[in-house]
Structure formats: structure tokens, C-alpha cells
Amino acid sequence: FFPIFAPQRYTTSTDDQVIADVKKAGQVLVRNGLSEIENRLGDTNYLGGDDLTICDFYAVPMLRWCTLIFPN
Numbered sequence: 001f002f003p004i005f006a007p008q009r010y011t012t013s014t015d016d017q018v019i020a021d022v023k024k025a026g027q028v029l030v031r032n033g034l035s036e037i038e039n040r041l042g043d044t045n046y047l048g049g050d051d052l053t054i055c056d057f058y059a060v061p062m063l064r065w066c067t068l069i070f071p072n
Contacts, residue, residue, distance in 0.1 A: 001030065001065055027069060034066065 003010050003026030007019045037059065040047055047055040 001026070001062070001069075003029065004069055030066065030069060033062075 004023050007022035007026070008014075010022045011018050013019070037047065044050060046052050047059060
């Protein structure tokens with residue numbers, strides 16, 4: 001999420017188009033991460049399989065951030 005929320009950390013440019021490109025690249029990374037979460041979940045309710053783990057709790061704020069990035 002850092003390239004989306006703090007794109008200036010990933011470029012020395014102050015050009016608006018470059019900053020927008022960094023954010024878009026960050027969105028691709030987040031979408032890839034969401035796909036990984038979906039693949040890991042499969043038919044289970046939790047990332048760790050049948051049991052609730054710290055990974056599930058950690059995923060909650062990340063998934064909420066996605067509502068800010070991908071509102072639809």
C-alpha cells in the first residue's frame with residue numbers, strides 16, 4: 001500500500017504524471033495481493049485454513065484500505 005499512500009517514496013520526480021504512474025503500479029501490486037488472498041482462502045473461512053490466525057486479523061485493515069483504493 002505504500003506506493004499508493006506515499007508514492008513520493010518511490011520516485012525522485014515531482015511530476016504529477018510520474019506520481020500517478022507510481023500509484024497505478026501500487027494498485028497492480030494490491031490487486032495481485034488480493035488475488036493471492038483469494039487463492040489462499042479457497043473454500044476455507046480463514047487464511048490459515050480451518051483456524052483463525054493473526055493473518056486474518058492483519059488482513060482486515062488491509063481489506064478496508066482497499067475500499068478507499070477501489071471504491072467500486
